[in-house]
Amino acid sequence: MIWIIIIGAMLASALVSWTLKSKFEKYSKLGLSSGLSGREIAELMLADNGITDVRVISTPGRLTDHYNPADKTVNLSESVYESRSAAAAAVAAHECGHAVQHARAYSFLKFRSAMVPALTFASRYMQWILLIGIFALQATPLPLAVGVALFALTTLFSFITLPVEFDASKRALAWMDTRGVVTTQEHGMAKDALKWAAMTYVVAAISSLATLLYYASLLFGRRD
Template structure:
């Protein structure tokens, strides 16, 4: 059976590859102009309007691949390359983020659950690593701090796995919309689908990495209890 430590190293390598591949694909498809000439911001606005969403703003944000939907203030935040870009990559990413806005409008259950976990996760992330570190040092004395740390880390792992259906569903909605509304040609659709697939893989690897780390900490806790 593969050890949690070796699994973490393996997933780290896969994560680095997937991250590189995503950036490579985004750069490649950013060079392919969208046939209809729409910008990412225009694609986003059209998708929102077509879904009857008029209370969500489309904004430009700094950075690369920093695109996200904020359900708190109802904003679709697009990186400048996506907001102003008129490429296949820009259209795919903009539509994907609007997919989250559609999920919000339709009260998509996994999105609601993920949003509900955010406050608890925010608090846990502030103290989790310190509690785990203290737990490792105190393991020969008491397993309680590490057990608390493992519990908090389990919450972050749960969050990572809940994120998966949210991201895959947003991509599904985005691809269905850009195809049905002729935003892309058949050739461009294939590129958009490929770009969003690699984006989704980053979340898969992150979830597996979180699980591997959780198993590693759990193995430390289990080993410490056996030695008592």
């Protein structure tokens, strides 16, 4: 049963990833009526929220956009930074949504940020500990138990990420609508793009939970 869920999550992940890329490619070709670039959208949203200590910079790659709370930078991929499209507006505003969360001390973002040091450790050693735990299970359950605990931490992180991402998109769409930087049609495209981006996190969380249950079933001797 668990394997069916894992395989289903993998297929769903591939489908969501393909749909996301397809949506962004489509919406990236449609020029924004306001003529604003991703960088200008980001700077405008930050200014409207009274945020003056966050820089908007360009970062290499595609779909590599992110907000870094450590150095307070909104990092926009090259395809978003100078692009003047509905897709670029959606991504830029979403990442600024994270900056607004940081400035407003949004609880879920604070919780997720506090988990990062432990998550870094878990991600570095978890797979090795799980592998050792599986081979040593007949002798001692301790290594696998440690591995399951570390995996549970990464799974919790995946689920804590969900409200953070959904809230950032909600802030972005509300601001774009209020500010009037997009038309009704462009707002719909931005909403659609962000919905599919959020779905990647949903699928990742479900997949992580299914994998955690698999390892837990090995630990407790209830392998399907």
